[in-house]
Amino acid sequence: MLDTLTRNLSQTTSIEDLETPCLVLNRSKVERNIARLNGHLWALGVALRPHLKTCKSIEVARLAMPGAYGPAAVSTLKEAEQFAAAGVRDILYAVGIAPQKLPRVQALRSAGTDLSIILDSVEQAEAVAAASAGGDPIPVLIEIDSDGHRAGIRPEDREMLTAVGRAVHEGGAELRGVLTHAGESYHCKGIAALEAMAEQERAAAVSCAATLRDAGLPCPVVSVGSTPTAHFARDLTGVTEVRAGVYIFFDLVMAGIGVCKIEDIALAVLATVVGRRPDRNLLIIDAGWMALSRDRGTAGQEVDQGYGLVCDLDGIPYPDLVVVDTNQEHGVVSLRAGSSASLPDLPIGAHILILPNHACATASQHDCYHVVDAAGTPVSAICPRFGGW
């Protein structure tokens, strides 16, 4: 699918021919990452709904979805509109709905997309029910707060859950189920903690589904997921679908909590050395926070990767070499504090690859992926990304 998009590419375009900074995506790693999570969930008997907020690219999405129609999760209505225009039909908009956004939801549904939404209050349920009165019952998942991360109804608040469920169902919208996201899993340390968080996420969603069913309300869908819990779930009894997004690319945060290895990270920023300061043991590159993002997700982890881990063009990390600071279009590359390694002798104009802390954030700073089939091979495709809301 990626091969269909080739823009200004000759057979021999190397990544060294690209304007920097830019994104380089390793297709074989993407395919391996996708196969890994699908295999894990297949064995547990649950389907995967890929979250497309990380890739924001129809070509990458098609590698992750089981078929052209989906399923998919998105984080903005812009994503829903873009993927719907590309033929995806089963889309979950996984951010609490604002009433003002319902006309765009309805427009997508009228055009043939099975777009579902989420909410966690009677206020929202009443607004969605009112919008559904026009004849199209909007499908709703009720958001559950399984870990105190941000939004949702607490699983023990059965009264609120039932009240929201009734407002959706009896108001005339479609009560499709419950959804939770264990975002706190990003802060877990060790396999046991990740397994426990996955079970906590499952148990919360399943118990809320039971609460709704006990109240005589429908709850066909039980949706859970985050990349860490998806990989460390050992049992998904009662769950009907798992959502995850960053697993497609992986990143240094995921490596830091043990969900992947450094060599699984499929996304990197290509940059050029534009200054050398041997007096201060550092290099200046043309990738600052505009190209890398300001995300410092590894700052609280055991190994702080700065603004990214520096690799050669084969994707092999230089020992202890990280982006220690950034300005808008400048990156400062140096050795990790306390390192006994030496700064590689990279001349002005040399290229490096930088692995990102957080793939979603870094990818969002760019408008396309330069795809290579494997490390060191020519650029085989350029896939556009979109942004905005």
Next chain:
Amino acid sequence: MLDTLTRNLSQTTSIEDLETPCLVLNRSKVERNIARLNGHLWALGVALRPHLKTCKSIEVARLAMPGAYGPAAVSTLKEAEQFAAAGVRDILYAVGIAPQKLPRVQALRSAGTDLSIILDSVEQAEAVAAASAGGDPIPVLIEIDSDGHRAGIRPEDREMLTAVGRAVHEGGAELRGVLTHAGESYHCKGIAALEAMAEQERAAAVSCAATLRDAGLPCPVVSVGSTPTAHFARDLTGVTEVRAGVYIFFDLVMAGIGVCKIEDIALAVLATVVGRRPDRNLLIIDAGWMALSRDRGTAGQEVDQGYGLVCDLDGIPYPDLVVVDTNQEHGVVSLRAGSSASLPDLPIGAHILILPNHACATASQHDCYHVVDAAGTPVSAICPRFGGW
């Protein structure tokens, strides 16, 4: 100039009619901020070269530049190309040049733009001299490291400075002058420290210009600048131009170091309440790091503004209300730790304005500005922004 761009606007489009999240720009504050710095520098007898990396919009740039042709500074060749296409003729690309980028520099110059570049090594100077051999001497400023911030030649390293100057001049490029940027001024505390940093920046640039002239080399331009030092310079003897960018919008970081007041900040993100958690004393909004950026520039300041300070639609801050956490499309709004204020009673669907930590970073997450002439007035224009490299 802004009025020329009206896209899908009726006379009565209020910011409450906009899709969220989005950028709102207060034109009267922009004009006041621009007039303030120009007035200060006029009194010191030095011209301002606006750095357009913050606005990335030709309409905003035209408010800041003295005329249609410039002068301007940019941080990417994409900016140079976009502004040149809009008629700007005097452009400084203020990031150390990589030899691979010289063909784009030359293409812009051939098309009639006086594009100058910066460098800080003999290696780069030789590459630029070689490129100039085709008959167009590329204008070069030598970058000086006046504060240990990142790139540049240390002022005391006269031998290196002269060697680079000779490689430029005798190699056949145009040695146009010296340039420095006191980026460390962002970490200054108090007026005396800011004034001292401005003087340090001036003295470094002027002494390096003298070094070059003493060696028989030309140095017509002495370029200094950062938004803090530009505002706190008391004497600019020997300086020919000052560069600054974020002064057009200002932000919470600039307010935190005393360069502006909170009410001078012209840029805000409009967001919608999409969840309420009275049990945890917080609100969920539809502006996460994708809309606000991950920039936490106030984290090390006296007042930590989280991911942004929350205001009503007139731009008046709610007491102690900040965005305490973000995910990709979720913001968590709560009171500052230790606050005795109470959470405002904002319903689902309510709008708020969020002042940014760092205007450059927040603006870069969006593709346009929704301009209002003053707080509370209708949207008078939509000005596109561009990104990329």
